[in-house]
Amino acid sequence: MKDKIINVLRFIGLGFFEPAVRLAAGEDVKKNLTALFQKVFFPIISIFLFMILWNVGAKKLYNVEKDFKIESARASKGEAGVTAELARIESGESTVNSLPAPKAVWSAFKNLLADHKAISVKKKAFKERVAKTNEKREAQGLAAITYTGRPSFVDQIKTSLWTVFCGFILALLLAVPIGMLLGLSETLRSSVNWLIQIFKPVSPVVWFLLVYMIVKTLTLSYDGDVSFIISFIAVGLCAMWATLVNTTLGVSSVDNDFINVAKVLNLSVGQKVFKIVLPSAFPLIFTGLRITVSVAWMVLIAIELLSQSPGLGTFVWEEFQNGANDSNAKIIAAMFVIGIIGFMLDRIMFSIQKLVTFTEQ
Amino acid sequence: MAHIELKNVSKSYGTGKDRVEILKNINLKIEEGEFVAIVGFSGSGKTTLIKMLAGLEFPDEGEVLYKGEPITGPSHERGLIFQNYSLLPWLNVRSNVGMAVKERFKDWSKDKLKKRVEDYVGMVGLSHAINKLPKALSGGMRQRVSVTRALSMSPDVILMDEPLSALDALTRGTLQDEILSIWGKDKRTALLITNDVDEGIYMADRIIPLRPGPKATLGPVFDVNIDRPRDKTALNSDDNFKKLRNSITAYLIKIGEERAKDITKEYHLPELKPILKSKLFQGTRV
Numbered sequence: 001m002k003d004k005i006i007n008v009l010r011f012i013g014l015g016f017f018e019p020a021v022r023l024a025a026g027e028d029v030k031k032n033l034t035a036l037f038q039k040v041f042f043p044i045i046s047i048f049l050f051m052i053l054w055n056v057g058a059k060k061l062y063n064v065e066k067d068f069k070i071e072s073a074r075a076s077k078g079e080a081g082v083t084a085e086l087a088r089i090e091s092g093e094s095t096v097n098s099l100p101a102p103k104a105v106w107s108a109f110k111n112l113l114a115d116h117k118a119i120s121v122k123k124k125a126f127k128e129r130v131a132k133t134n135e136k137r138e139a140q141g142l143a144a145i146t147y148t149g150r151p152s153f154v155d156q157i158k159t160s161l162w163t164v165f166c167g168f169i170l171a172l173l174l175a176v177p178i179g180m181l182l183g184l185s186e187t188l189r190s191s192v193n194w195l196i197q198i199f200k201p202v203s204p205v206v207w208f209l210l211v212y213m214i215v216k217t218l219t220l221s222y223d224g225d226v227s228f229i230i231s232f233i234a235v236g237l238c239a240m241w242a243t244l245v246n247t248t249l250g251v252s253s254v255d256n257d258f259i260n261v262a263k264v265l266n267l268s269v270g271q272k273v274f275k276i277v278l279p280s281a282f283p284l285i286f287t288g289l290r291i292t293v294s295v296a297w298m299v300l301i302a303i304e305l306l307s308q309s310p311g312l313g314t315f316v317w318e319e320f321q322n323g324a325n326d327s328n329a330k331i332i333a334a335m336f337v338i339g340i341i342g343f344m345l346d347r348i349m350f351s352i353q354k355l356v357t358f359t360e361q
Numbered sequence: 362m363a364h365i366e367l368k369n370v371s372k373s374y375g376t377g378k379d380r381v382e383i384l385k386n387i388n389l390k391i392e393e394g395e396f397v398a399i400v401g402f403s404g405s406g407k408t409t410l411i412k413m414l415a416g417l418e419f420p421d422e423g424e425v426l427y428k429g430e431p432i433t434g435p436s437h438e439r440g441l442i443f444q445n446y447s448l449l450p451w452l453n454v455r456s457n458v459g460m461a462v463k464e465r466f467k468d469w470s471k472d473k474l475k476k477r478v479e480d481y482v483g484m485v486g487l488s489h490a491i492n493k494l495p496k497a498l499s500g501g502m503r504q505r506v507s508v509t510r511a512l513s514m515s516p517d518v519i520l521m522d523e524p525l526s527a528l529d530a531l532t533r534g535t536l537q538d539e540i541l542s543i544w545g546k547d548k549r550t551a552l553l554i555t556n557d558v559d560e561g562i563y564m565a566d567r568i569i570p571l572r573p574g575p576k577a578t579l580g581p582v583f584d585v586n587i588d589r590p591r592d593k594t595a596l597n598s599d600d601n602f603k604k605l606r607n608s609i610t611a612y613l614i615k616i617g618e619e620r621a622k623d624i625t626k627e628y629h630l631p632e633l634k635p636i637l638k639s640k641l642f643q644g645t646r647v
Contacts, residue, residue, distance in 0.1 A: 257443065257447040258447065260441075261443075261447050261449065263434075263435045264415060264417070264435045265435075265460065265461050265464050265514075266435055266436065266437060266464060271464075275449075276449065279451045279452075280449075280451070282451070357451075358450045358451035358494070358496075
């Protein structure tokens, strides 16, 4: 039981809970307690320290901005202006747009979730309302009426994940086969090396514009969601380089011993590639894919922001433009959500990597 | 006609100034069913020699003949047992051996292939570990798998490149016996490369020292006239064995000394002075 739990924890990348499980099973108290302190207790303390630092810093910044507003009111309208300004700040009429404190972010996050609930209820009601009409429309061969209201925060997350997923699949389908070809042929590798070296460091923004130029022309007669197509292709192209380079490296640096085995066994070229070269390059390919997922998630926000395809990037941008009292708090809440999702994606890739790759020793 | 024949074989690596002649004028004939051991110092070109027989390398001059035909590449007829096992770490024992069997007997049914794999793995006593990955096996077990992989393809010739040199003495002994018993079953031709004179005498019909490279050549042939099956303990007090071992060892020592004498180049060491670190860093070396 205990070993099973530990194995599961390790597999999903939560190995740091291992000492707690061992402790609960009554194993070597002193050793596990030390490990528990090191792996769980101190990280928690550091989270608290971070919160305190953030809180203090946010208060300081808030005061700086508030003082500035009051001072400028005093300069223009004298003491009466100060009282008026204080009242306006109190009522929220004049916003102090500084870094929000943790508490404000937390309540903004709760608001976002409440908002999601409200929108979900609305959506459901809408669906019920139009169900009959839609049936009729379907019978008449017309398109169904869909909900076109504002998407909730959770909807934005889902859209973003879908975009990243599509981008990742595109990167996988492009980078792994091309990387294998490049790894196998030195001629090919040296002939396209310039292309890789030049395109690899290009910024996501430029990638977006490049993809925009091409896809826009190709989809002139298409009336679907072009912004989504543009953003997932741009995400895929930005993120595929790590996989491409790693696959090339993995395939081109197969252990000579394995190649000799393939020769002695008289394997055909296809078998050599799929039974020897590819498996032995697996660890490197997966390292590349892991980086690709991280990069895809990272550039996604910027690309969504530019393409106006719905998602977290657009959410952040709209909130910034909005400039309401809680906009900054919402942005920071989104930032944490983005970070945590990125972390989870990396963990998932890590688990898959462990599952499919071999270790020498 | 000899089963395997090397005629005036020379082999070198590199070009221009970096060119190193590894083997020079190697002549060797191995008859069918014979067990020949080649003994030599490390770095004398033993591996190059066996790679040429396996078809992984080709001579610069001379000919490597198998059944009278020049060798053009690797073949199932000549099984090679690697020094470092070379098992595929992502495949378990069954698949490692299975891959070879499937390649050799392409028209066999699945059941027949499976049975062959299990029989051969059983032959080296690894049935219990058939589903394990190489990383879960000890060095001796890994080499057993490697031996099985080569033999499961029923090669006419077994080429062994220091197969036991990385193993401990006890495992070595058992594996020697296992290889001998498999070889004895249908008397395949075998060529063993080794750096252990005792191993050579225990296993082979003939022992040929390889004079150290560069420009390595084969030394005089020592015939081992000891009846099979040989008993290791009895061998230790066998006069024939002692005499043979002494003469081979004496020969090897002699050529070793000759090689040392040949090195006339003087090495000038640069004048180095120790850099004294400040007190602060002294004694902190790990």
